[in-house]
Amino acid sequence: MAQMTKEELFKQLASLRKANFAGGGRSPYKPLLVLWVLGQLKNTATNTFVYADVEQEISQLIDEFSPVSNNRYRAEMPFFHLERELWELSGNGEIGPKRSILRRNNATATLKSEIVSLLTSEPGLIEETARFLVETHFTESYVEPIFSAVGLDAGVIQFSSFAVSVDQKKRDPKFRSAVLIAWRKQCAMCGYDGELANSTVGIEAAHVKWFSQGGPDELENGMALCGLHHSLFDLGVLGISQTHRILVTDGFIGKSEASKRLVYDLHDTELREPAPNKPMPSLDFIGWHRTEVFRHDVAS
Template identity: 35%
Template sequence: MDWLERTAQLRQWTRSGVRAPHKPLLLLYALGRFQQDDDDELRYSAVEEDLKRLLAEYGPPHKTTPAYPFHHLVSDGVWEVRTAHGPGSPGSGVRELRAAEAAGRLAPELRRALRRQPSLLGRMARVLLDLHFPPSLHSELCEAVGLELELAETEPLPAGRQQRDRRMRELVLTAYEYQCAFCGYDGRIGAVPVGLEAAHVRWWAFGGPDDVDNGLCLCSLHHKLLDKGVLGVGDGHRVLVSQRFVGQSPAAREHVTALAGRPLIGPQAGVRPVAAAHRSWHTSQVFQGTPRPANAA
């Protein structure tokens, strides 16, 4: 059985690029727990709060419940659920799972495969990370689910999956003249830029192309905040700052809240700015809540 292909083909509700990372997050969490204790069973009532936090931090902006993937991941052949009455999930409702004392864990065949081939766990995790989350979040997401991986190694994507264009970084940094489009940071050591990255506005994992009009040159801080939904790009190519962001220090005000409403820095003349379709996707699928008014800074 090709567990990597099965991992890549988790059945999810998708429409027009809508994010639904519920199953990938649960499977990453289960892999992390298996790595710590390969006989561990995850009682729903005991892991519900962990899963809620993962969905709140790495899931879509709208509210969701961990009961949905706990029940539905069974259909993908990688997960099983048991209750006090025997095998099988009682349903996708929180009350049903709690009342039945439901517990889940990786499917028996998958557990055996992971014990025979320990490297499979890391390869499955990298497929999940690459297909559902931007690279800027991979390390912290592994830490959040308790996974210890060597993320420098990359797993070839399954057949038919488009590979990334490695030229994008240089094209985007050149387009924005090697300065952060949000704050203007342009640090170098000699001729080498330091702390500048090419960010996808529409994530590559959700059909975002490796094109300059889907990219921004950002410093490491603002790249992370873009991918976490704290920052965005609105109409008129002005910076959006989420009202959910809280920071009282002068540094937080200067580097985040003061950006609200500012025009982007760049790109240089003749280069296409971020396309409206990519800005719209990020605003609906990643940006958290409502933007601050420009004068809130």
């Protein structure tokens, strides 16, 4: 059997097929499953998993980093449907994409041996693969929390060397500067506008609809945000209403005065306005973020 290369593996991971949800919603179930598997391989050297044993842990990971759902068990679909180029399924009879069947027939998945050999062939490759998955299917704000959740060290690899994946468009290098200028180099939520030696510090260009999900490098899809509010916006703590007012999820918990001032007090306040003749974020992109990222109550 030919040895798999890193490029071949990364191309497979970049093109993971997504669940076909109505409206084209975000469904990062397969990337999250693979990230969980990478953590297990790193920490326990395990590459074989019985569905009944791992269902709850994988479902919890999916719940934490996927759009809100009232389905408590979302491990069944990626466990069954993950590409057979990556892992193999076996069991005591019929294996299908239903939780009851997977549990009853002792469904077992094994990460393919050539992938295990590749991932363990050089130090840091597991972490680089995990970072590539996060960068390809999420945003940079998710690296630390996802790595922590699956038991990997985000400090091992600062970026993936495999920069451009299958069918992935290149970023516009002018996007950051254009967004910062459009928003007067200040946070659209709190107004922070720090500089050091004539350079902007602590202000970032945020995509409303993530670049990894087809969001364009355009002003209508961008906001200048400070580092804190960029992370909270990406992680779904903060959202934006159709009237450009800031939303704070009911699930956020902060006990300090700083949390009140920097987060809770933002709720229902208006976004600051960009410079004259510069657009506010598009309602289409805001709607995508509120549906696919913002941690709204499942009933809303």
